[in-house]
Amino acid sequence: MPAIHLRLGAFSAALAVLALASNPALAQKKYDIGATDTEIKIGNIMPYSGPASAYGVIGKTEQAYFNKINAEGGINGRKINFISYDDAYSPPKTVEQARKLVESDEVLFIFNSLGTPPNSAIQKYMNTKKVPQLFVATGATKWNDPREFPWTMGWQPNYQSESRIYAKYILKNMPNAKIAILYQNDDYGKDYVKGLKDGLGAKAPSMIVAEESYETTQPTIDSSIVKLKSTGADVFFNVTTPKFAAQAIKKISEIEWKPLHILNNVSASIGAVMKPAGFENSQGIISSTYLKDASDPQWKDDAGMKAFDEFLAKYFPEGNRVDANLMYGYTVAQGLVYVLKNCGDDLTRANIMKQAASINGLELGGLLPGIKAQTSATDFAPISQLQLMKFNGEKWDLFGDIISGDVGG
Structure with missing residues (x-):
């Protein structure tokens, strides 16, 4: 008789565990x-x-x-x-x-x-x-x-993936380009520069004619833009945060420098960068995105x-x-x-x-x-795909395919 009681007790306990497992509301909160x-x-x-x-x-x-x-x-x-x-x-x-x-x-x-x-x-x-x-x-x-x-x-x-995508575009469309780079002097800026160099491969030393860095504490990057123009570069890679991106776009127009202008994605905002810099100054800039643009009809x-x-x-x-x-x-x-x-x-x-x-x-x-x-x-990189876009009129126009620029950690 006691053995039956023991078995019934064990069976009841097992049922209770099953009920707990099958009912999330009763499951242990952690x-x-x-x-x-x-x-x-x-x-x-x-x-x-x-x-x-x-x-x-x-x-x-x-x-x-x-x-x-x-x-x-x-x-x-x-x-x-x-x-x-x-x-x-x-x-x-x-x-x-x-x-x-x-x-x-x-x-x-x-x-x-x-x-x-x-x-x-x-x-x-x-x-x-x-x-x-x-x-x-x-x-x-x-x-x-x-x-x-x-x-x-x-x-x-990630920034290196993005830069590699720009490098592919330059190699395909301007294989003899002279590239001038403006970048923020920290890990953010250096990541972009590394990605571009890796993407250009053996051609990087001959294609990159100037690299100019700036500090976020600077009030302006105008002098850097003037210096980069003097190199005769026909591609400008603009690795800046919004305030400096808008400054660069304005200054390039002011000194009538007309390179192919590639702007990093983190400063491609129409409201925060392109509009303040002036739509007339922003025409033809190339960037990339993974998000829909709310201003695009x-x-x-x-x-x-x-x-x-x-x-x-x-x-x-x-x-x-x-x-x-x-x-x-x-x-x-x-x-x-x-x-x-x-x-x-x-x-x-x-x-x-x-x-x-x-x-x-x-x-x-x-x-x-x-x-x-x-x-x-x-793999702790949730999003690794981008699409290239060009600024035309008052908006970005997407072009080409969705490109994956996977780079390992």
Whole structure:
């Protein structure tokens, strides 16, 4: 008789375990600091002031998107508490703000903090603390290094990939070009230069006739443009952030230099760069993109663009829709929401990184058709495809095929 009781007891226990496993609502919830039954606390660092302040609107767009998610019931019933601080694009300030977010505010992770030098300054700290530094807003190649930095992941196509695509274009269309490069004197700028040289291969030393760097603390890069024109270059590779990109476009026009002008993707915003520089000065510039351009009429009936416009109208009416940074902030915020939904009730830092490293063919409304986010445990570069575009009139015209410029970490 006791044996039967024991067997029945074991059977009941097994049934209870099965019921728990089959009913997610009863399953064990797992949280790290920053997550509860009602809240997910997310940190963010943006240059709301300083030389890269044109990017500050990304943080504002993300806040507006999370307001939308919260108004619709949150993520698996939890509201997002988005805490965003200004670092003025100054790495020492970034370190201060990251420590505040992790140690005082006790966020679950830091999301989409902006800039290569600022993120470089906190990368070791975030990885030592084992706090995700997720979808950083910079395309430096080094964010795709899961072996050394398993808590850091990029988002956009990396700068070396982008440069290799430009190199292919130059080799095909201007094989005897003389190339002058202006670049920001940090990892961001040097990554682009390395990608171009790698893409040009053996021809790089003979084709690149000048390399000029600038500091973000400089008020202007006008003298660099004059110097580069004097080299007789017929291709200008402009590796700058928005403020300096607009300056360069204006100055080139002013001194009547007419090279093939290639502008890096991070400064291809019509609202933040092309319009301030003057549409008449921006004609014929070549860049690349992976996002839909809100000012391009070809997307007027596109479902993804309609959803973007509805979001802006309701949650961010003061946003300048032709500023490409809004579409960037909107799309990366959607990517994060996808990851957090997949985390279910396991809102641990380890599971957030696990889900972020398991994105498979994710299509988002703001991405160009054919471009999908994809990650794995060994590939922390969600987006690695781009399409070339040329500035004509008051808008960018896409041309050519979607190109993959994969470069390993």
